Amino acid sequence: MKTYILDMDGVIYRGNQLIPGAGEFIERLQAGGHQFLFLTNNSKITPRDFQRKLERMGLNVPEEHYFTSAMATAAFLHSQKPGGSAFVIGEAGLSHALYEVGYSITEVDPGYVVLGDTPSYDYAKIDRAVRLILGGARFVATNPDVSGPEEEGIHPACGALAAPIERVTGREAYYVGKPNPLMMREALRRLEAHSESSVMIGDRMDTDILSGIGAGMQTILVLSGVTTREAVARYSYQPHRVVESLADLVPE
Numbered sequence: 001m002k003t004y005i006l007d008m009d010g011v012i013y014r015g016n017q018l019i020p021g022a023g024e025f026i027e028r029l030q031a032g033g034h035q036f037l038f039l040t041n042n043s044k045i046t047p048r049d050f051q052r053k054l055e056r057m058g059l060n061v062p063e064e065h066y067f068t069s070a071m072a073t074a075a076f077l078h079s080q081k082p083g084g085s086a087f088v089i090g091e092a093g094l095s096h097a098l099y100e101v102g103y104s105i106t107e108v109d110p111g112y113v114v115l116g117d118t119p120s121y122d123y124a125k126i127d128r129a130v131r132l133i134l135g136g137a138r139f140v141a142t143n144p145d146v147s148g149p150e151e152e153g154i155h156p157a158c159g160a161l162a163a164p165i166e167r168v169t170g171r172e173a174y175y176v177g178k179p180n181p182l183m184m185r186e187a188l189r190r191l192e193a194h195s196e197s198s199v200m201i202g203d204r205m206d207t208d209i210l211s212g213i214g215a216g217m218q219t220i221l222v223l224s225g226v227t228t229r230e231a232v233a234r235y236s237y238q239p240h241r242v243v244e245s246l247a248d249l250v251p252e
Contacts, residue, residue, distance in 0.1 A: 010203035010225020021247020043116035069177030090116030143177030
């Protein structure tokens with residue numbers, strides 16, 4: 001059987017509403033015994049928060065099926081410097097992931113400045129991050145997305161928040177989330193799956209599809225999110241398949 005890795009925003013739900021057909025597709029994965037993992041660049045909330053969010057929409061998917069860019073960032077930092085320290089600009093999902101791997105969060109001489117998605121972003125945090133990076137801290141960000149979908153429309157995401165810090169310091173952040181192959185390799189490792197028998201399903205060409213192609217996986221683009229059918233042709237790389245939504249798919 002195929003192993004499925006799925007993005008969430010624009011694939012499973014929009015805002016707080018399930019996309020038609022998504023619930024039935026996930027239920028078929030569960031009933032068929034498929035391995036699957038939700039792979040999201042959203043670093044704001046924890047796997048338990050995602051579980052409860054889907055429960056409110058009528059889907060029961062346990063915590064172990066969620067892997068976020070915050071978790072990937074924490075795993076990367078642990079591999080680079082176990083038991084390190086970081087100044088964090090982000091939400092609970094990022095702080096929790098760092099604590100889980102034994103990192104301490106501090107403003108005093110941290111080894112890293114770690115940036116994630118957050119609505120709580122102000123001049124004081126930018127200024128502190130700049131001073132720490134110029135003082136020797138390494139700059140790591142959870143994901144390169146400059147925008148993301150919300151119920152009320154598009155909102156700035158981590159890549160946009162990193163821009164002023166990068167401009168002032170002259171140092172680019174290391175982005176761990178999609179399309180960095182690091183995140184996809186970690187996801188496949190957690191599933192104990194091989195790329196040749198795995199499928200990446202997403203709504204963004206520049207993150208979901210690119211990371212799937214880079215990992216040697218079959219890729220499926222759904223048009224229920226941010227990418228239009230007309231936009232697909234502008235990319236030099238192409239998904240293996242394009243469908244309107246998960247309602248058009250049957251697990252193999």
